[in-house]
Structures are given as structure tokens and as C-alpha cells.
Amino acid sequence: MIFNIYQKQYNFLLHYKKFIFLSLILIICSFLLFFFKGLNLGIDFKGGTVIEVKLEQKVSTEKIRSNLAKYNLGDTKVKEFGSDKEFLIIFEKKGTDNNFIENMKSSLEKDLSTKLNFRRVEVVGPKVSDELSKAGSYAVLLSIVLMLIYIWFRFEWQFGLGSVIALFHDVTLTIGVFSLLSFEFNLSIIAAILTIVGYSMNDTVVIYDRIRENLKKDDQMNLQELINNSINETLSRTLKTSGTTLLALIAIYFFGGEILKGFSFAMIWGVVVGTYSSIYIASPFILLTNIKRDWNEVIDSTP
Amino acid sequence: MLNFSKLKILFISFIVLLGFLFIIPNFFDKDLKYFPSKKLNLGLDLQGGSYLLLEADIKPVVSQKFQLKITDISKKLRSEKISYSNFKTTDKEIIFDVKDTDKNQVIKLLNSSELNISISGNNKEYLVSSNQKSINLEFTQAFFDQVKKNSIEQSLEVIRNRIDQIGTKEPNIISQGNSRILVELPGLKDPSEIKKLIGKTAKLTFRFLANNNKDEFGYENLTGKNKSEKYVVEKKIIISGENLVDAQPGFDNINSSPLVTFKLDSYGAKKFAYFTKNNIGRNLAIVLDNEVVSAPVIRDAITTGNGQISGNFTPAEANNLAILLRSGALPAPLQIIEERSVGPDLGKDSIDKGIISLIVGFVLVVLYMIINYKIFGIFANLSLFLNIVLLISTLSILEATLTLPGIAGIVLTIGMAVDANVLIYERIREEIKIENNNYIAVEAGYKRALTTLLDANITTLISAFVLYFIGTGPIKGFAVTLSIGIITSLFTTYTVGRLFVSVYLKNHKNNYISI
Numbered sequence: 001m002i003f004n005i006y007q008k009q010y011n012f013l014l015h016y017k018k019f020i021f022l023s024l025i026l027i028i029c030s031f032l033l034f035f036f037k038g039l040n041l042g043i044d045f046k047g048g049t050v051i052e053v054k055l056e057q058k059v060s061t062e063k064i065r066s067n068l069a070k071y072n073l074g075d076t077k078v079k080e081f082g083s084d085k086e087f088l089i090i091f092e093k094k095g096t097d098n099n100f101i102e103n104m105k106s107s108l109e110k111d112l113s114t115k116l117n118f119r120r121v122e123v124v125g126p127k128v129s130d131e132l133s134k135a136g137s138y139a140v141l142l143s144i145v146l147m148l149i150y151i152w153f154r155f156e157w158q159f160g161l162g163s164v165i166a167l168f169h170d171v172t173l174t175i176g177v178f179s180l181l182s183f184e185f186n187l188s189i190i191a192a193i194l195t196i197v198g199y200s201m202n203d204t205v206v207i208y209d210r211i212r213e214n215l216k217k218d219d220q221m222n223l224q225e226l227i228n229n230s231i232n233e234t235l236s237r238t239l240k241t242s243g244t245t246l247l248a249l250i251a252i253y254f255f256g257g258e259i260l261k262g263f264s265f266a267m268i269w270g271v272v273v274g275t276y277s278s279i280y281i282a283s284p285f286i287l288l289t290n291i292k293r294d295w296n297e298v299i300d301s302t303p
Numbered sequence: 304m305l306n307f308s309k310l311k312i313l314f315i316s317f318i319v320l321l322g323f324l325f326i327i328p329n330f331f332d333k334d335l336k337y338f339p340s341k342k343l344n345l346g347l348d349l350q351g352g353s354y355l356l357l358e359a360d361i362k363p364v365v366s367q368k369f370q371l372k373i374t375d376i377s378k379k380l381r382s383e384k385i386s387y388s389n390f391k392t393t394d395k396e397i398i399f400d401v402k403d404t405d406k407n408q409v410i411k412l413l414n415s416s417e418l419n420i421s422i423s424g425n426n427k428e429y430l431v432s433s434n435q436k437s438i439n440l441e442f443t444q445a446f447f448d449q450v451k452k453n454s455i456e457q458s459l460e461v462i463r464n465r466i467d468q469i470g471t472k473e474p475n476i477i478s479q480g481n482s483r484i485l486v487e488l489p490g491l492k493d494p495s496e497i498k499k500l501i502g503k504t505a506k507l508t509f510r511f512l513a514n515n516n517k518d519e520f521g522y523e524n525l526t527g528k529n530k531s532e533k534y535v536v537e538k539k540i541i542i543s544g545e546n547l548v549d550a551q552p553g554f555d556n557i558n559s560s561p562l563v564t565f566k567l568d569s570y571g572a573k574k575f576a577y578f579t580k581n582n583i584g585r586n587l588a589i590v591l592d593n594e595v596v597s598a599p600v601i602r603d604a605i606t607t608g609n610g611q612i613s614g615n616f617t618p619a620e621a622n623n624l625a626i627l628l629r630s631g632a633l634p635a636p637l638q639i640i641e642e643r644s645v646g647p648d649l650g651k652d653s654i655d656k657g658i659i660s661l662i663v664g665f666v667l668v669v670l671y672m673i674i675n676y677k678i679f680g681i682f683a684n685l686s687l688f689l690n691i692v693l694l695i696s697t698l699s700i701l702e703a704t705l706t707l708p709g710i711a712g713i714v715l716t717i718g719m720a721v722d723a724n725v726l727i728y729e730r731i732r733e734e735i736k737i738e739n740n741n742y743i744a745v746e747a748g749y750k751r752a753l754t755t756l757l758d759a760n761i762t763t764l765i766s767a768f769v770l771y772f773i774g775t776g777p778i779k780g781f782a783v784t785l786s787i788g789i790i791t792s793l794f795t796t797y798t799v800g801r802l803f804v805s806v807y808l809k810n811h812k813n814n815y816i817s818i
């Protein structure tokens with residue numbers, strides 16, 4: 001057995017107020033970061049051009065950067081991407097001429113005196129990037145609302161609210177960490193956030209399910225104790241699932257190539273935060289609300 | 304729960320067999336005998352290719368329509384002997400002045416169905432209002448929508464023609480929304496040629512260079528291919544590209560420089576013959592998208608309807624021009640507002656990396672499950688494997704497109720399937736602690752885990768659906784694999800996995816089972 005935790009009972013709710021306080025601070029920090037530092041938006045949301053280029057001969061980042069200066073590309077970034085002959089060139093300007101990129105390529109080949117292979121070119125106009133950011137935010141909000149409704153129907157409103165607060169916590173902290181580390185925020189990160197939303201909800205639902213089951217069994221037990229028991233009973237599954245998911249994600253992070261790095265980083269972070277929030281945010285939230293104790297239902301009589 | 308009827312077992316085996324049947328063609332390039340021909344498609348990011356999103360700029364079309372409307376209105380007013388003045392246009396309106404005494408009659412005329420054409424149902428082209436002496440025609444949204452729709456429909460046709468002529472494999476060209484065209488070109492190595500072809504409106508006109516004779520339509524100043532050459536060209540059009548029936552690249556007989564030969568339809572040929580006969584010695588101006596391609600002197604009347612355009616072309620330019628002329632002009636200029644191109648070698652890299660990460664992730668998970676749950680871990684792994692088979696074969700049946708995010712979705716599905724197994728097995732462990740009969744304990748474990756399993760998977764399914772309906776391109780691919788994966792994983796872990804366990808328990812009814 002990997003985790004020998006069946007015998008041991010942890011008291012998760014002993015310091016729950018401190019944890020809620022900690023999360024509040026982290027949420028506030030994330031907001032401050034978001035509003036004052038902002039996100040390093042990728043071209044999906046900001047508009048602009050990304051070129052992944054492979055050179056036949058080695059050229060320094062500096063040289064590429066100085067050679068690009070004359071094209072008036074606006075804010076330009078050049079960074080190594082995978083190996084020392086592969087670079088990512090990101091710039092603000094979207095060429096107004098449809099053949100801008102091709103012309104730039106041939107003149108750059110002359111300047112750097114090496115053959116260039118533009119392995120990937122992505123150009124996103126300002127109108128499209130506006131639409132993409134709108135669609136992204138709607139997608140996150142809409143899925144949270146739909147889940148709230150689903151949980152509300154399946155459980156009680158307290159559970160719905162608790163799970164959504166936990167989701168809000170996870171999404172905010174993910175955006176916060178992207179702002180803090182200045183990692184590029186693009187469409188695949190939105191996909192990651194939506195997956196985190198699904199995952200964190202999944203985690204919360206498993207614990208809530210157990211709380212509901214225990215509430216049905218026993219209407220006398222002290223609520224804090226009951227919730228704590230529910231967390232403990234599901235703990236091994238929580239850790240094992242997070243563990244296996246993390247295994248798969250770490251594999252993507254290291255072997256999936258540069259393009260999937262941002263996505264898998266967001267997911268790894270989201271799994272950790274999501275697991276934390278279902279234990280320390282979503283569960284104590286039920287304690288704080290006035291949950292009904294009389295779950296007047298016949299206890300499952302089948303073996 | 305652990306009793307499976309023969310029929311049920313048959314059904315489960317049937318589904319699994321189907322899964323294998325539909326996955327096999329993916330491993331072969333050719334179509335196989337006795338196997339379905341449907342295959343999983345690789346997305347542009349995996350096989351390389353270009354994705355272009357084009358938007359039509361309808362402003363020129365609208366202003367053209369406004370000019371036509373103004374001509375119609377003034378004709379009508381003249382025939383009714385009503386005087387008018389000061390025609391002006393804005394983005395959405397035509398404004399002009401009439402005498403106060405004529406106002407009511409003019410409004411009545413403007414509202415007649417002869418001028419104000421009805422578009423659909425009660426929607427008319429414009430709404431008439433007046434203040435003081437001016438009349439104001441405000442064009443309706445329905446009008447603009449129709450202009451957009453028509454120009455996109457026509458453009459779609461033209462773009463299809465142009466791309467077909469280049470001959471890339473299986474291009475996907477569809478309209479998106481009401482002012483956009485999506486072009487997907489799988490396997491294309493270099494999009495620059497296609498972009499050159501798409502960008503051009505390709506409006507061809509034959510006109511005269513201005514001479515001293517006064518021309519009632521006026522003149523305009525145009526430049527040649529290099530901006531230094533300047534021409535004064537009559538606005539009056541002799542014939543335009545619409546009268547062309549064919550255009551082919553060719554070479555000059557004398558100095559073998561590249562040129563384009565064209566053939567006119569009978570109307571165009573007659574008109575061309577008439578104008579050339581009466582204007583021998585003058586310069587013709589061949590104008591493409593407001594640029595003078597060449598301005599040859601008319602030496603003879605051209606009566607055959609055949610002609611040629613030369614203009615210092617390279618062979619490739621001549622070929623492109625011929626394609627453009629053959630496939631017709633775009634009603635509105637198209638702008639590339641989004642482009643994503645991936646070279647084929649990068650695509651291959653991405654597949655390799657995606658597959659490696661998939662295998663590494665899978666191996667790690669498989670080991671983890673066996674260490675944790677022993678023989679039950681093997682059942683879980685078998686059902687995981689079947690899950691991937693069913694997932695990929697379902698995607699093949701749908702002929703879905705597998706993208707990089709799609710692979711991420713598959714990896715995530717493995718995670719979800721593992722979670723389902725963990726949920727069930729942990730529950731069985733709990734039940735075994737309080738129940739001596741293995742059979743009853745395992746059955747209870749499956750039963751109790753089901754609600755949790757459903758709640759957990761339905762919530763994930765909700766976010767996958769939202770992603771599918773709101774997301775675009777690559778995100779959609781992720782959503783598709785995720786939602787199909789959730790469904791197949793529920794089937795393989797809960798049903799197929801349970802079948803394995805039930806067979807195992809039949810042989811180990813009373814022994815100690817290690818889980």
C-alpha cells in the first residue's frame with residue numbers, strides 16, 4: 001500500500017479558519033497581481049504574430065532581435081524554443097499586407113545568411129483576439145453556472161455554493177500564478193482552466209457525496225466531526241486520484257513538447273490547488289452554513 | 304450487480320469487438336478489405352498545414368450599391384420631372400435635397416416597391432425620413448446582412464475555384480458567421496502562394512488611356528506595377544473580367560516572355576471589336592485591381608474575341624493571373640484576420656512527443672494501479688486499455704480530427720478513468736472491512752460508488768460541452784475527445800471492469816481477496 005492512511009484519522013477541520021484566512025489572502029494577492037501586474041497575454045487574446053523558426057546555422061538571440069528591429073514590429077520578443085537553433089519570435093504587429101511574413105522571411109534569410117524554416121506561423125487580428133477573449137471568459141463562467149445548477153439539484157444549495165466558491169478559488173489562484181510568473185496566457189490555458197474547473201468539481205463532489213451519505217445515516221453526530229470523518233473516509237481516493245493525474249500530467253509536461261508545457265503546468269497547479277480547496281474550502285463551507293440535519297429518507301437497505 | 308446475463312456478456316463483447324474493428328484501419332495507409340474505411344483525421348497542428356480566417360470588407364460593395372441606387376432614384380425623379388440636388392452618402396444613408404412642394408410625392412415614390420425592394424418578409428431596403436428640405440434614406444440591417452451574405456456566398460465560390468486550381472489535397476473551405484470564410488489546407492507546405500491568390504480581388508477592366516477627347520465619366524490617376532509609372536485612365540469601362548470565358552498562361556511568340564491569353568464571350572467579343580475598330584492608334588489600359596498591368600497600342604481591330612495580356616510577368620505571375628481571371632473576381636476584398644500555419648516536420652515532432660507523453664503517462668499509471676490494487680489493478684488496466692481503444696474507434700467512426708489539445712484530452716480521460724477505478728476500489732476496500740462475504744462487499748462497493756461516479760463525471764461532461772459550444776478550433780477538439788472519453792471510460796470501468804471482477808469472484812468466492 002502506498003498511503004497507509006486507513007487507520008489514521010486526521011483532523012482537517014481543526015484549523016479550518018486559518019486555512020480559509022490563508023486562501024482569502026491568496027485570492028486577494030491574485031486579484032492585486034491581476035490588476036496591477038496583469039497577465040502576459042498571448043497573441044490569441046492580444047492579437048499579433050508568433051513565428052516558430054528553425055535555423056540551419058546557429059545564430060544568437062541578440063542577432064535575430066537586432067535584425068528584426070528594422071521591420072517596425074512593435075513589441076518584439078525572441079526566445080530559444082527547445083534547442084539553440086529553434087526560436088520563438090513574437091511581435092505585436094500584424095502585417096497589413098497578406099504577404100508580409102513571406103517578404104520578411106526572405107529578407108531575414110539574407111541578413112542572417114542562413115536558411116530559415118518557419119515551422120509555425122500564427123497571426124491573430126485584433127478583432128479575432130477580442131472575440132476569443134470574450135468566448136474564453138464566457139466559457140469559464142457558463143460552465144461554473146451550469147455546475148452550480150447541477151449540484152444544487154443533486155444536493156442542497158449550500159453544497160452548490162460551497163463548490164462554486166472552491167472553483168472560484170481555484171480559477172483565481174491559477175490566474176494569479178500565471179500573472180506572478182509571467183507565463184504566457186493563451187487559449188490552451190483557458191482549456192486548462194476549464195479542465196481544472198471540472199477536476200476540482202469532481203474532487204469536491206466526491207467529498208460532498210460522502211458528507212451527504214453520512215448525513216443520511218446519522219442526524220445526531222456533531223457536524224464538524226461528521227464532515228471531518230467524510231474527508232478522512234475519502235482521503236485515500238482523493239490522494240490516489242490526484243497522484244495518478246499528476247503522474248500523467250508530469251509526463252505531458254516533460255515529454256509533450258514546448259507547446260503543451262503551459263497547458264500541463266496550469267493543470268498540475270490546478271490539481272494541487274483543486275485538491276486543497278475541496279478539503280479546506282469546500283468542506284468547511286458546509287460547516288459554516290446552516291445545513292439541514294434531518295435528511296428524512298429511508299437509509300439504503302440493500303447490502 | 305455482479306450477475307451478468309449471457310445476453311449482456313454478448314452485448315459487451317460485441318461493443319468491444321466493434322471497437323477493435325474500427326481502430327484497425329487507422330494503422331494502415333490503404334483502405335483494407337473487410338474493414339471500415341473511416342479513419343481518424345489528423346489536425347493541421349499534427350500533419351502540418353494552414354488555417355486561414357478571411358473576412359470580407361463590404362464597404363466597397365455597399366458604396367457601389369449606393370451609387371446604383373442613386374442612379375435609379377435620379378432616373379425615376381427625372382422621369383417624373385422632379386428636380387433634386389446634393390446627393391450625399393454616409394456609411395448607412397443616402398441623403399439628397401428636393402423642393403418642399405415635391406416632398407410628399409418623392410417620399411411616396413421612394414416607398415414604392417419599385418425603388419424600395421423588399422428583402423425578406425416585411426424588411427425593406429431602407430427607411431425614408433425627411434427634415435426641412437432634405438430626404439434621408441437610412442438603410443436597414445436586413446439590407447446590410449443581405450449584402451454580407453451575398454458577397455460571402457460569391458466569395459466562397461471564387462475562393463474555391465482559385466484554390467482548386469492550385470490543387471492542394473482536400474481543402475476545407477466554409478463560411479463562418481455571415482462575413483467570414485474559413486480555409487483549411489492540410490499538408491500545405493508553404494501558404495504564401497495561396498495567400499497571394501486569396502488577397503487579390505481580381506477585378507479586371509479594359510479601358511482607354513485618356514486623350515484630349517472629353518469623356519463623360521471622367522478620368523482617374525492610376526499607377527502601374529511599380530508605383531513610379533503613372534497613367535491617366537478613363538473611368539468608362541469597355542469590357543470587364545465578367546466577359547472572360549477563359550484565361551491561360553502562355554509565352555510570346557517573338558521574345559518568348561510570359562503572358563496570359565484570354566478568350567471573351569460573344570457579347571464581350573462584339574463590344575471589344577467595336578471599340579478597337581473605332582480607336583485604332585489609341586492606348587488600351589488593362590487594369591487589374593486599380594493597377595495598370597499594361598497599356599498596349601491598338602494596332603488592329605480585334606474581332607476574334609481572343610487577346611493577350613503581357614506585362615513583364617514572371618512565369619509564376621502569369622500563371623497566377625490566369626488563375627485569378629479564370630476563377631472570377633471577388634465581390635469584396637478579403638482580409639486574412641487569423642492565420643495558423645504549421646510546417647509538416649513540426650507536426651511530426653508534435654505527434655511523436657504527444658505519443659511519447661501518452662505512453663509514459665500510461666505506463667506510470669499502469670504500474671501505479673498494479674502496485675496499489677494487485678490483481679484488481681490488472682483489471683483496471685485492462686479496462687483502461689479498452690477505454691483507449693473505444694475512444695479512438697469512436698473518434699474514427701465520427702471521422703473526428705485529432706489535434707494536439709485532443710491528445711491532451713485523451714490523457715485527461717485516462718486520468719478520469721483511473722479516478723473511476725480508484726473510487727470503486729476504495730469503496731470496495733471499505734466494504735470488505737465490514738462485510739465478510741466478498742461477493743456482497745464488492746457488489747456494495749460498485750453500487751455505492753455509482754452515484755459519486757455519475758456526479759463527478761456529469762460535472763466534467765458539463766464543462767466539456769460548454770467548451771465544445773463556445774470554443775473554437777483546437778479547443779473544440781479537446782472538448783470532443785474529453786466528452787467521448789468520459790462516456791467510454793464510464794462504460795469500460797463500470798461495466799467491462801465489473802465483468803472482469805465478477806468472473807474473478809466466481810472462482811474466488813470464499814478466499815481472501817487482496818485489493
